[in-house]
Amino acid sequence: MEDPGVFWREMGLRWQVAACSLLKTLGFTILRAQHRPLRNYASRPVLHKKPELDDYLWKYADYIVQKDGAVNLLEVKAKPYIPLKLGGQWHTFRDRDVSFTKKQKEAFPDATVPVLILLIHYCDKVRRRDLLKIDPVYYALVSFRDFQFMPNWESGSMPKDPEELMKRLRNGEASRLLRRVKRSDLSRLTL
Numbered sequence: 001m002e003d004p005g006v007f008w009r010e011m012g013l014r015w016q017v018a019a020c021s022l023l024k025t026l027g028f029t030i031l032r033a034q035h036r037p038l039r040n041y042a043s044r045p046v047l048h049k050k051p052e053l054d055d056y057l058w059k060y061a062d063y064i065v066q067k068d069g070a071v072n073l074l075e076v077k078a079k080p081y082i083p084l085k086l087g088g089q090w091h092t093f094r095d096r097d098v099s100f101t102k103k104q105k106e107a108f109p110d111a112t113v114p115v116l117i118l119l120i121h122y123c124d125k126v127r128r129r130d131l132l133k134i135d136p137v138y139y140a141l142v143s144f145r146d147f148q149f150m151p152n153w154e155s156g157s158m159p160k161d162p163e164e165l166m167k168r169l170r171n172g173e174a175s176r177l178l179r180r181v182k183r184s185d186l187s188r189l190t191l
Helices: 004-025 051-060 102-107 128-133 173-179 183-190
Strands: 029-033 063-067 070-086 089-093 097-099 115-123 138-143 155-157
Touching: 004 029, 004 063, 004 070, 004 115, 004 173, 004 183, 051 102, 070 097
Parallel strands: 070 115
Antiparallel strands: 029 063, 063 070, 070 089, 097 155, 115 138
C-alpha cells in the first residue's frame, strides 16, 4: 500500500510540470520554469526588493510568466478533493485552504510583481495506476493577495467558495497533460 502523503507530493510535482501547457493555453508566456535548467539572464525583472528574496524567487518560484506585457510569479498548488455520493448523487467537497511555506509567506506579499496561484483540484481516489483516468479535474487562477491568512497559520483561505472560482478541464485533458511530464523534469524538482 502506498503512502498517500508521498503520492500527493508526487502528484503536486507532476501538476507543477504539467501546468506548463495549461499556462500556455491561458495565454501566458513562460519566462522561467523551476523544472527547467536555469539560464543566465542578461537582464531579468526584479522580483523582490530584497536581493536574497529576489534570488530565492528566481530559483524556487514554480513559474515566472508574462501576459499582456506584465510579468507575474506563478505558483502551482495541487490538492485532492473528495467525491462523495449522497442521496444517489455525486458531490465534490473541496477544501478552501491552500498551504504556503514560511519562505513563500515572507516573499510573496512584498514581491515587486504580482503573485498568482494556479489551484488544481483532482480526485483523491486516483492512484498511481489510474493517472490516465483522473477526470474530473478543476482549476482556478487566484491572486496571492486575495488569500486570507490567520496569524501563525501556514495556509490561507481562498477568497470565494471553490465552486465559484474553479473551471473544469475537458475530459481527457488532465490525462494528456500528465502523460507529457518527463521523469527528468520531476527529478529536477525533487533534488
